[in-house]
Amino acid sequence: MTEVDLKSRLEFLKRTQNADGGWGYFVGKQSWMEPTAYAILALKGSSGSEDVIRRAWTLAQSWQLPDGGWRPGSQVQDPTWVAALGLIAASCLGCLDQVAPKSVPWLLNMKGQESKWTVRLASYVHLLKTDVNVTHRGWPWHPGNSSWIEPTALTVVALKRSLAWNSNGDVSGRIRDGEELILSRRGRDGGWNSGNPSVLKYDVPSYPETTALALIGLQGSANKDLSEPLRAVQKLYLESKSSLATAWLTIALHCYGVRVPPGPNRSAPTDVLLCALQAIGHPSGNFRFLGPGTPA
Amino acid sequence: MNRRRFLPLAGIAAAAGYVSWKSKQEPHIASGPPGNSAVAVIRAASYQEDLVSKIYEGVRSCGLAVAGKRILLKPNLVEFDSATVINTDAAVIAAALEVFRKLGAAEVRIGEGPGHRRDTYDLADDAAYRKTIRGFEDLFVDLNRDDVTAVRGFAGEREMYFPNSVLAADLIVSLAKMKTHHWAGATLSMKNLFGLVPGSVYGWPKNKLHYIGIPESIVALNRTFRNTFAIVDGIVGMEGNGPIQGTPKHSGVLVMGSDLVAVDATCCRIMGIDPQKVEYLQMAAELGHLREARIDQRGESPRSVRSDFTLIEDFSHLRLVS
Numbered sequence: 001m002t003e004v005d006l007k008s009r010l011e012f013l014k015r016t017q018n019a020d021g022g023w024g025y026f027v028g029k030q031s032w033m034e035p036t037a038y039a040i041l042a043l044k045g046s047s048g049s050e051d052v053i054r055r056a057w058t059l060a061q062s063w064q065l066p067d068g069g070w071r072p073g074s075q076v077q078d079p080t081w082v083a084a085l086g087l088i089a090a091s092c093l094g095c096l097d098q099v100a101p102k103s104v105p106w107l108l109n110m111k112g113q114e115s116k117w118t119v120r121l122a123s124y125v126h127l128l129k130t131d132v133n134v135t136h137r138g139w140p141w142h143p144g145n146s147s148w149i150e151p152t153a154l155t156v157v158a159l160k161r162s163l164a165w166n167s168n169g170d171v172s173g174r175i176r177d178g179e180e181l182i183l184s185r186r187g188r189d190g191g192w193n194s195g196n197p198s199v200l201k202y203d204v205p206s207y208p209e210t211t212a213l214a215l216i217g218l219q220g221s222a223n224k225d226l227s228e229p230l231r232a233v234q235k236l237y238l239e240s241k242s243s244l245a246t247a248w249l250t251i252a253l254h255c256y257g258v259r260v261p262p263g264p265n266r267s268a269p270t271d272v273l274l275c276a277l278q279a280i281g282h283p284s285g286n287f288r289f290l291g292p293g294t295p296a
Numbered sequence: 297m298n299r300r301r302f303l304p305l306a307g308i309a310a311a312a313g314y315v316s317w318k319s320k321q322e323p324h325i326a327s328g329p330p331g332n333s334a335v336a337v338i339r340a341a342s343y344q345e346d347l348v349s350k351i352y353e354g355v356r357s358c359g360l361a362v363a364g365k366r367i368l369l370k371p372n373l374v375e376f377d378s379a380t381v382i383n384t385d386a387a388v389i390a391a392a393l394e395v396f397r398k399l400g401a402a403e404v405r406i407g408e409g410p411g412h413r414r415d416t417y418d419l420a421d422d423a424a425y426r427k428t429i430r431g432f433e434d435l436f437v438d439l440n441r442d443d444v445t446a447v448r449g450f451a452g453e454r455e456m457y458f459p460n461s462v463l464a465a466d467l468i469v470s471l472a473k474m475k476t477h478h479w480a481g482a483t484l485s486m487k488n489l490f491g492l493v494p495g496s497v498y499g500w501p502k503n504k505l506h507y508i509g510i511p512e513s514i515v516a517l518n519r520t521f522r523n524t525f526a527i528v529d530g531i532v533g534m535e536g537n538g539p540i541q542g543t544p545k546h547s548g549v550l551v552m553g554s555d556l557v558a559v560d561a562t563c564c565r566i567m568g569i570d571p572q573k574v575e576y577l578q579m580a581a582e583l584g585h586l587r588e589a590r591i592d593q594r595g596e597s598p599r600s601v602r603s604d605f606t607l608i609e610d611f612s613h614l615r616l617v618s
Contacts, residue, residue, distance in 0.1 A: 029442075113507070141503060145507055146503055148503065150499075202541055207412070207413060241418060242415040
């Protein structure tokens with residue numbers, strides 16, 4: 001991707017902002033937290049984007065609930081996994097103090113249902129049909145559900161970045177537990193799928209986008225040898241045809257200091273999320289906002 | 297063994313005993329709605345045959361009227377593996393599109409929200425949908441990332457969110473694949489509605505449905521969306537460890553009907569599965585007809601095209617006897 005490609009993607013994002021300040025997954029659609037948060041990350045620091053970002057952040061903040069959770073958009077009342085994106089966006093904008101006091105405790109309180117004692121017991125007596133390790137606490141997509149790789153990886157990134165606001169033992173403990181959960185669910189092929197490396201004793205293959213997100217979540221892990229997963233990401237980068245997967249793999253590789261060219265664009269031309277991720281993954285893009293940040 | 301350790305284990309033993317006892321009881325199956333349901337079984341040896349004529353024949357024989365309706369075709373697009381047949385074949389979708397246009401539908405669109413993979417367009421490419429279906433880009437909506445509206449009264453939930461493209465459709469056509477399923481026994485036209493649930497709210501996978509319960513969710517989706525028609529692609533289905541890692545199984549049929557319970561029950565009989573032993577069908581019996589006597593078969597009889605699908609050990613008890 002050239003500088004011109006980066007500029008055109010940032011211009012696309014500025015041009016397609018909804019009147020309410022957010023972005024839909026596709027141009028002209030309802031605003032959602034996910035494309036809005038990644039658009040904020042992509043645009044941060046680019047010239048002439050201050051007002052665009054201010055309006056986007058005002059909308060995003062309106063989705064934070066009094067208890068610290070975040071709704072995925074105006075039309076949905078329930079809090080979901082996007083709380084992690086709220087915290088990451090706040091960190092990128094330097095305003096963690098506005099949202100972290102409520103969102104960090106909310107995230108610390110959230111955990112996958114498989115870590116409940118009843119499920120651990122069922123696992124102990126081999127009543128579960130999956131082989132997942134249920135001793136670690138990760139994060140679900142939706143409260144009351146099980147932990148999965150993507151929400152866990154994003155929350156681990158968010159909590160690592162929140163350490164710049166307030167570092168305490170609870171946060172560090174959950175970060176370590178989240179990292180352990182990610183590592184425990186790595187498949188035999190070296191990567192990660194959504195979170196079940198095998199079902200009924202059959203290995204389930206990895207997905208490139210989830211493998212990239214897992215590695216992004218593991219950045220800065222102490223005493224972890226990530227050379228093998230990194231090789232898996234490089235292999236998937238060469239093999240993957242998916243535009244979205246390539247965008248995530250590019251971000252992951254840049255986060256680990258590996259410079260790669262952009263992949264193909266086979267998705268809908270109006271795909272806002274893809275556009276934002278491609279901009280973030282540009283060598284001059286803001287991929288560092290998906291890194292662990294600098295602890296205070 | 298101390299008390300702390302004994303009590304939970306005793307609880308699990310009691311629960312396992314109850315489940316074992318319960319599974320041996322004859323299930324109560326509701327008699328279903330009044331009247332009979334028409335289900336068409338049309339032979340189609342391969343995807344190279346004239347599928348437009350065959351689907352047209354099936355739709356007409358079931359008495360479906362679509363003139364002026366906005367139709368959403370919902371294929372089963374899950375993952376892609378060139379070594380097996382996971383998804384509804386593109387030729388079946390293209391043929392259905394042509395049939396419904398020919399029959400005077402006001403609009404025909406295609407929508408799907410895959411449960412595992414994020415890049416729906418890439419999956420559609422791999423499954424040859426873009427290559428086979430003319431104008432695919434303009435017809436397709438990624439239901440995982442569509443705008444949504446709350447629906448009340450879904451499976452006891454305060455509210456559940458569904459894509460606006462689904463809610464706006466006058467008719468949802470479940471274009472399912474005939475497959476075994478390692479959690480549900482079989483995945484056919486009713487389970488295919490899982491793809492109507494948006495990932496943007498519930499994630500990848502849509503784990504909320506697992507917590508509600510897979511059979512319970514199948515029934516709730518089919519109770520919520522009653523404006524449906526089914527076309528099951530059984531030309532080449534999947535047996536064994538479905539719905540993703542099984543092996544191809546040629547059955548050479550398309551199964552169609554407005555009563556999705558009756559369509560799935562018919563598919564089960566073709567697959568050598570006793571539909572009255574499939575939990576979600578037992579639970580759905582109030583929505584449609586499960587018993588052979590209440591299904592008016594059009595085209596071939598299920599018996600004449602029966603070709604037993606291999607079942608994993610957990611579901612070997614589902615085998616249809618006779």
